[in-house]
Amino acid sequence: MEQPVTAAIIEDHPVVTEGVASWIRSDPGQRVRLVQTARDLTGFRAMPQPSADVVILDLELSGELVITQIPGLVAAGCRVVAFSGHSDPAIVMETLDSGAHAYVSKEEGREHLVEAVLAAAADRPYVTRSQARAMLADQSPARPALSQQEQQALLLWFQGMSKASVGRRMSISENTVRQYISRARAKYAATGRTAPSKDALLARAIEDGVVRPDEIIPYQSFARTAADQPSPGAPGR
Amino acid sequence: MTAVQPRTPQPRTGPPGTPPPGTPPPGTLPSGTLPPTAMMSGRYQRAFTVAVVVLVAGWHLAGAGGQLLRDRPAYGSFAFQGAMWLAMALAITAGSVLVLRGAPGWRLAWAVALVALVASTAAAAASPAGQMLAVNWAWGSAGWTGVLVLLRRRFGELAWFLAAEAVATLGVQAGDGLHRTDLAGFLAVLAWSTGAQVAVAAGVRALDAAAGQAAAAARSEHAARERAATAEIIQAARHARWLALQESAVPLIAELAAGTADPGDAQVRIRCAVQAARLRRLLAEGDQAPGSLVHELHASADVAERRGVAIEIETAGLLPQVPGRARRVITDAAIAILTAARSHARITLAAVADGIAVSFVADTGMAVRLPEAGDGVAIEQQQDDGTIWAEARWNSR
Numbered sequence: 074m075e076q077p078v079t080a081a082i083i084e085d086h087p088v089v090t091e092g093v094a095s096w097i098r099s100d101p102g103q104r105v106r107l108v109q110t111a112r113d114l115t116g117f118r119a120m121p122q123p124s125a126d127v128v129i130l131d132l133e134l135s136g137e138l139v140i141t142q143i144p145g146l147v148a149a150g151c152r153v154v155a156f157s158g159h160s161d162p163a164i165v166m167e168t169l170d171s172g173a174h175a176y177v178s179k180e181e182g183r184e185h186l187v188e189a190v191l192a193a194a195a196d197r198p199y200v201t202r203s204q205a206r207a208m209l210a211d212q213s214p215a216r217p218a219l220s221q222q223e224q225q226a227l228l229l230w231f232q233g234m235s236k237a238s239v240g241r242r243m244s245i246s247e248n249t250v251r252q253y254i255s256r257a258r259a260k261y262a263a264t265g266r267t268a269p270s271k272d273a274l275l276a277r278a279i280e281d282g283v284v285r286p287d288e289i290i291p292y293q294s295f296a297r298t299a300a301d302q303p304s305p306g307a308p309g310r
Numbered sequence: 311m312t313a314v315q316p317r318t319p320q321p322r323t324g325p326p327g328t329p330p331p332g333t334p335p336p337g338t339l340p341s342g343t344l345p346p347t348a349m350m351s352g353r354y355q356r357a358f359t360v361a362v363v364v365l366v367a368g369w370h371l372a373g374a375g376g377q378l379l380r381d382r383p384a385y386g387s388f389a390f391q392g393a394m395w396l397a398m399a400l401a402i403t404a405g406s407v408l409v410l411r412g413a414p415g416w417r418l419a420w421a422v423a424l425v426a427l428v429a430s431t432a433a434a435a436a437s438p439a440g441q442m443l444a445v446n447w448a449w450g451s452a453g454w455t456g457v458l459v460l461l462r463r464r465f466g467e468l469a470w471f472l473a474a475e476a477v478a479t480l481g482v483q484a485g486d487g488l489h490r491t492d493l494a495g496f497l498a499v500l501a502w503s504t505g506a507q508v509a510v511a512a513g514v515r516a517l518d519a520a521a522g523q524a525a526a527a528a529r530s531e532h533a534a535r536e537r538a539a540t541a542e543i544i545q546a547a548r549h550a551r552w553l554a555l556q557e558s559a560v561p562l563i564a565e566l567a568a569g570t571a572d573p574g575d576a577q578v579r580i581r582c583a584v585q586a587a588r589l590r591r592l593l594a595e596g597d598q599a600p601g602s603l604v605h606e607l608h609a610s611a612d613v614a615e616r617r618g619v620a621i622e623i624e625t626a627g628l629l630p631q632v633p634g635r636a637r638r639v640i641t642d643a644a645i646a647i648l649t650a651a652r653s654h655a656r657i658t659l660a661a662v663a664d665g666i667a668v669s670f671v672a673d674t675g676m677a678v679r680l681p682e683a684g685d686g687v688a689i690e691q692q693q694d695d696g697t698i699w700a701e702a703r704w705n706s707r
Contacts, residue, residue, distance in 0.1 A: 162626070180622070202624075209660055210627040231626060232701070233656035233671035238694040 078194040081109035081125035083117050084156075085134045089179075093129065093156070093186065100187050114142055124151065126194045129186070132157035132168065140168050147172035147270045152193045156182060165207035169261060172268030178203040196270075196277040198258035205231035208257060217260035226253035255283045263289040354521035356410075358514045362461060363406045365510065366454040370395075370402055374447040381445040386438055391447075394433040398451050401425040405459040416467075419459040423471050426455035427478060434482040442483055443495045449479050453507045461514055468511055472504050551592045559585045580649055587613040587645040603632050603640065603668070607657055610641045614648035619655055619672075621648070627661030632704050635685040640668050640702045642681040643689055647700055650674040665705040674698045 080097070084090045090110050097105045108125050111117035113134050117124075128151045132138055146153050155173040157164070165176045174193035177186050178201065185201045192199035200208075205227045208219075219227070222243070229239040230250075240247040259278040262271040278284045378395055385391045405422040408414040414422075430452035437445055456471040483492055562585055565571035571578045587610050594602075594609030604625060611621045632640070647670045648655055655672035665686075675696045683689045691700035 160624075206624060206626045206658075212628075228660055228662070228667065229699075231624075231660065232658045232667075232669035232699065234699050235694070235697075238692065238697070238699060241694065242692055242699070 075104075077104055077106040078127060078191055079108045079125040080105050080127045080129055080190050081111065081117065081120075082107060082129040082131075082156075083111045083114060083134065084129070084131040085112050086131075087112075089131065093182065096183055096186055105187055105190050114139065114146075127152045127154055127174075127190045129154050129156050129190065130173070132159060132164070138164075140164070140171055143168065143171035143173055144266075144268060147268050150269075152196070152270060154186070154189050154193050156186065160203045160206070162207035162210040165203055166211060166213070169204070169207075170265040172266075172270040174270060174274065175199040175201060176204050176207075177201050196273040197281070198255040198262070198274060198278060198283070200227075200230070200254045200258050202231050202233065204258070205254070208261065215264050217257075217264050219257050219260065220253075223253045223257045223260075226250050227257055230254060252283060256288075259284045260289070354524075355518055358517050358521075359409050359461070362458055362510065362514060363410065366402055366458045367406065369454050370399060370451045374398070374451040377445070377447040381447075384438055384441060384445045386436060390436050391433055394429045394436075394448060395451075397429040398426055398448065398455065401429065402451070402455050402458065405455055409458060409461065413462050414459060416463065419463060420467075422459045423456045426452040427471070427475055430475065431478040431482065434479055435485075437482075439486045442486055443492065443499060446479070446499075449475065449499065450503045453503055457507045457511050461511060462518070465511070465515070468508075472507060476500055476504065554588075554592060558588060583613055583617070583649045584645055587649065591641050591645070603629070603637050603666075604659060606637060606641050607644055607659075607668075610644045611648055611655075611657065614651055614655065619648065619651045619653060621651075621655045621657065623657045623659075625659045629659055629661050629666055630706060632666060633685070636687050636704045639681055639683070639685050639687040639689075640704065643700060643702045644668075644670060646678050646680055647672050647674060647698060650676065650678045650698075662703070664707050665703060667701055667703045669699065669701040671697060671699050 082090055082093055084093070094107050094110075097107050109117070109120055111120065117128070128146060130139070130143070130146070130153050132140060132155050143153055143155070153173045155168045155176045156179065157168075157176070158179045159165075160178045160180070168176050174196075175189040175198075177189050181201050181203060185199075189199045189201065208227055209224075209231055225243060226239055229242055230236065234242065236250045236254075237247045240250045243250065255278065259275060262274045262278075275284070275289060279286055279289075374395065378391060382388055401422050405419075408418055408422065430448035433448040434442055434446055452475050453472055456468060456475065460468040460471060480496060483496055486492075562571065562581055566573065566578075566582075571581075573579065573582075590609040590612050591606055594606045604623065607623060611623065615621050644657065651672035651674055653673055655670060658667075658669050660667045660669075673696055676698075677693050678691070678698055678700070680689050680691060680700060686706070687702050687704045689700065689702050691698060693699075
């Protein structure tokens, strides 16, 4: 049996922390172990390092959005899964662009949080329905070009179908559905500002055969030319 | 799974008597709209301004210019008089440009007026002694220039200007010696010239006021027509709602009252739930809520929510406006599915190329009879172990 993935949670409401802990406990495989809880970022930083494999971060701590703190956490080596009551596509996009591995809204926590933590620990993409929604709604000029299949898989996933149903609907296997959705996520990781978490996610996606390196070439040249600026335009693919 | 080709979408406005449900937002009323009345009144005012410009320029060219040429031998220095005439002409040109471009501020208006006043006084002062009034071309032009630039300012300003002009001319005359005949001549010119100028200024003000009144009358007529058109639309929408109830809820209520429908029967309860949801939707259609499809879906979901079904409604992207008939088809599908939902349902609205995809995922446990596709809406469904997925896709083309 594999070692369980360790997780930390930064959450200002104890009742939410309690709820997350219970979701983690009720996972049949006991694949995640909650090892640290902090009520704010200062408390988290004060904890003995190295910290957990994955940090579950409530985006709103004491009434303030902490999205701007994500790059710092990521640079310090944390894999961040954002967990938030917000589902506004703009906030979702900004969070992912800041280097969070996944975005889980509080409504979808029970269904998706454990899976998102596991995916983040392995640097694999995970796309919740709120993420799919944000990708579908994205109109920014820097957005990556998604194929029609990727769009359709994202749309059906956002609509609420299971991945198996999406596969039936599109006459493809469930695995291919995952592939399409993961590829869309990887394409997003190749745009916008650079972050070690995005590099790790892309490297893993290439290793897993989710994307081919040539599908994200613009990202590599971009990473070389512009260090930390927002993308000036959409990559070629 | 049923896939039906969408019919050509209906235009938004139907034939009389069958208007789209819900009233359009204000400002989209049909025919009978007049051009903005402020513009109309503005057009008249501009015409009056042009008339005054022509009058003043004509006076200076023909009247003052003619006199200048006729009395040429009398002046001590014709060149000086000519220069003053040109200065006045420039002031009139500048004043015309100012008033044609809009009402000038007091600084510019008075700057032009003072140039005219100085030029006319200088011309008068340079006239030969004893003949000043006889050969004076400048008094009239200066007065008209004042009328031109002060036309739409307070009447007192023009009065002050004309008085200053008269006093300046009288001062020059006094310097020459003020005989009784000179005074009589002065008063005669004052009465004729200044009187005409005051009359024109007063006339234009009266015409401005009349144009304003005409515009106000047209505005109120326009508003009345708009109100009538709105009332007609509301009336038609009410009628359409009443008709819709006649064919759906009323027979059911009649059956319940007559005892032919048994409330204990599950089928009857489903029919009741559907009709209750439709009634809510009918009320929602009358509301002028922004994003009306979302609003109507919320209303359609209300009855199921009261039944304890957890319903989430989410949107993705900037949703297009969907015409009333297409909204009906979509909300009918929503009602059919939500009525059959057991514990939860998810409704999503996503902007897609050329339209909108409204989808429903619910644990109905069975296939649901969905409304006929039409009015640009295509409907599809898929059944996966107890869960239904259905999508109503409206295409704007």
